[in-house]
Amino acid sequence: MTDLVGILVTTVILGSIYGLVAIGMTLIYGTLRILDMSQGSMVMIGSFVGWGILVSAHWNPVLAIVFAFAATFVLGMMTQLVSVQPLMGRRKAIDFEMVTFITTFAVAMILENVALEVFGPQQRNVTPVVSGGVNVYHGVNLPYQSIAMAAISILLMGGLGLFLGKTRWGMAIRAVAQDLDAARLMGVPVSKLYPVTMGLASSLAGVAGVFLGAQFFAYPQAGDLPLLEALIVVVFGGLGSLPGTVYAAYVIGLIQATTEVFLGTTWSLPILYGVILFVLIFRPQGLLGKPSEARL
Amino acid sequence: MSEPLLSVRRLSAGYGATTVVRELDLEVRAGESAVIIGPNGHGKTTLLRALNGLIRPSAGEVLLDGEEIAGRPSEQIARLGAVLVPQGDGLFPEMTVEDNLLMGAFLGQSWRDRRRSLAHVYDLFPGVKARADQQARTLSGGERRLSALGRALMRPSTILMIDEPSLGLAPVALDAVYGAIAELKSAKTTILLVEENFTHVGGIADSIHVLEMGSITRSGSYKELSEDEGVVAAYLGSIT
Numbered sequence: 001m002t003d004l005v006g007i008l009v010t011t012v013i014l015g016s017i018y019g020l021v022a023i024g025m026t027l028i029y030g031t032l033r034i035l036d037m038s039q040g041s042m043v044m045i046g047s048f049v050g051w052g053i054l055v056s057a058h059w060n061p062v063l064a065i066v067f068a069f070a071a072t073f074v075l076g077m078m079t080q081l082v083s084v085q086p087l088m089g090r091r092k093a094i095d096f097e098m099v100t101f102i103t104t105f106a107v108a109m110i111l112e113n114v115a116l117e118v119f120g121p122q123q124r125n126v127t128p129v130v131s132g133g134v135n136v137y138h139g140v141n142l143p144y145q146s147i148a149m150a151a152i153s154i155l156l157m158g159g160l161g162l163f164l165g166k167t168r169w170g171m172a173i174r175a176v177a178q179d180l181d182a183a184r185l186m187g188v189p190v191s192k193l194y195p196v197t198m199g200l201a202s203s204l205a206g207v208a209g210v211f212l213g214a215q216f217f218a219y220p221q222a223g224d225l226p227l228l229e230a231l232i233v234v235v236f237g238g239l240g241s242l243p244g245t246v247y248a249a250y251v252i253g254l255i256q257a258t259t260e261v262f263l264g265t266t267w268s269l270p271i272l273y274g275v276i277l278f279v280l281i282f283r284p285q286g287l288l289g290k291p292s293e294a295r296l
Numbered sequence: 297m298s299e300p301l302l303s304v305r306r307l308s309a310g311y312g313a314t315t316v317v318r319e320l321d322l323e324v325r326a327g328e329s330a331v332i333i334g335p336n337g338h339g340k341t342t343l344l345r346a347l348n349g350l351i352r353p354s355a356g357e358v359l360l361d362g363e364e365i366a367g368r369p370s371e372q373i374a375r376l377g378a379v380l381v382p383q384g385d386g387l388f389p390e391m392t393v394e395d396n397l398l399m400g401a402f403l404g405q406s407w408r409d410r411r412r413s414l415a416h417v418y419d420l421f422p423g424v425k426a427r428a429d430q431q432a433r434t435l436s437g438g439e440r441r442l443s444a445l446g447r448a449l450m451r452p453s454t455i456l457m458i459d460e461p462s463l464g465l466a467p468v469a470l471d472a473v474y475g476a477i478a479e480l481k482s483a484k485t486t487i488l489l490v491e492e493n494f495t496h497v498g499g500i501a502d503s504i505h506v507l508e509m510g511s512i513t514r515s516g517s518y519k520e521l522s523e524d525e526g527v528v529a530a531y532l533g534s535i536t
Binding site for chain 1: 348349350369370371374375379380382386387388389390391395398399400402403
């Protein structure tokens with residue numbers, strides 16, 4: 001029973017964080033048809049914002065989340081304007097997905113090296129947003145930081161779902177993802193919508209960075225592993241499928257948590273990648289993706 | 297005679313190096329129902345796409361209510377009141393019918409106005425209301441066409457353009473779609489409609505233009521063109 005509770009708790013925490021980073025990538029892929037490699041940098045920037053506000057300035061943790069959200073929103077918009085927008089007019093004449101994969105990767109490298117220059121290579125401790133913890137079941141300890149991380153991730157994912165499903169601009173983002181020409185005929189200003197979408201997605205990664213920084217330090221390469229994990233979640237869930245991404249995030253969290261409890265952490269990644277390999281061979285479109293199409 | 301609402305002068309448009317619409321002239325007056333007919337592949341859809349900014353014309357001018365729109369992006373043309381029901385309907389497949397309708401009112405309407413427009417469309421098309429919560433991709437051809445027409449009516453238009461409303465529809469659905477278009481005509485909506493043949497447009501067309509090889513070759517009333525044996529025999533099929 002203790003193992004089961006431990007697995008469930010870890011699944012919720014891991015799944016929520018994976019989901020928060022991956023859902024932004026899915027939003028971008030569904031709308032712009034690009035795999036945005038700068039999302040890891042947004043996690044890194046979020047972790048440095050967290051460090052700056054919590055450790056250097058000793059400000060309120062809520063401010064760390066708000067500032068990380070705002071800073072990465074602006075950076076995400078700028079990334080779109082610099083690395084994607086200039087190519088939009090030629091998207092049918094070039095291999096758009098591959099070229100933007102590289103241009104956003106270039107932005108990621110620039111941001112990473114700017115961080116290296118400004119902050120140096122050392123790992124910096126980030127104060128947890130909330131300290132302390134609770135014993136949930138016979139020795140299964142749950143830090144408040146993890147609870148806050150999962151709660152805010154779930155809140156943001158739910159908020160994003162409501163935004164996309166119920167608001168005029170959220171519906172416009174979905175419309176663009178489903179039929180670009182028809183969305184333009186409805187009057188949706190796509191050239192403004194694209195940077196806003198990428199800003200929104202980046203801000204989710206930025207918030208995740210505040211929490212991940214407290215978990216794994218703030219340093220220039222802090223976004224590399226979250227980016228890789230988010231890519232796996234996005235492909236496993238089905239490119240462009242938001243429900244698939246959330247579902248995949250928790251499935252991957254469950255696989256990792258179960259393996260760690262029964263086989264140890266050494267086996268966690270081999271088992272995870274084995275399952276992903278198996279699933280993608282039989283369902284190349286991912287868990288909830290549609291063959292050759294991507295829809296938000 | 298009043299100034300035309302839509303004035304197209306020597307318009308050329310196509311895809312890459314291929315010119316499909318060639319130096320085309322056309323005028324549509326406010327409240328008029330103009331119909332363009334012509335064989336497949338002669339530029340009807342390309343013309344509507346160029347008029348609505350989905351492709352950039354290579355030459356010519358297009359005035360909508362006195363304002364030059366040639367080469368402007370779709371979203372700007374939509375803001376001037378042009379509404380297109382594209383071929384294949386252009387519904388958002390993963391959205392519900394109601395969300396599709398609400399997207400039709402994306403431009404500048406208050407929440408209350410959008411609900412009012414929605415109620416109006418549901419009054420006009422009770423069949424669409426019955427499918428309100430269904431995803432658009434699950435609709436039949438006729439339901440899709442009516443939903444697309446309903447979406448086009450969600451905001452005030454200066455001109456409503458409809459691309460081949462009869463395409464692929466069963467007779468019952470066809471009657472419903474053309475019944476709805478006839479109601480729009482009687483409400484003095486300015487309409488530019490393209491079809492492959494004469495068969496269904498008799499009741500709604502104030503003027504008919506024959507589009508061949510990218511240009512308008514003949515224009516006249518329904519009566520005039522239906523008496524032109526050359527037109528009927530060569531391009532237009534049977535007349536009912």
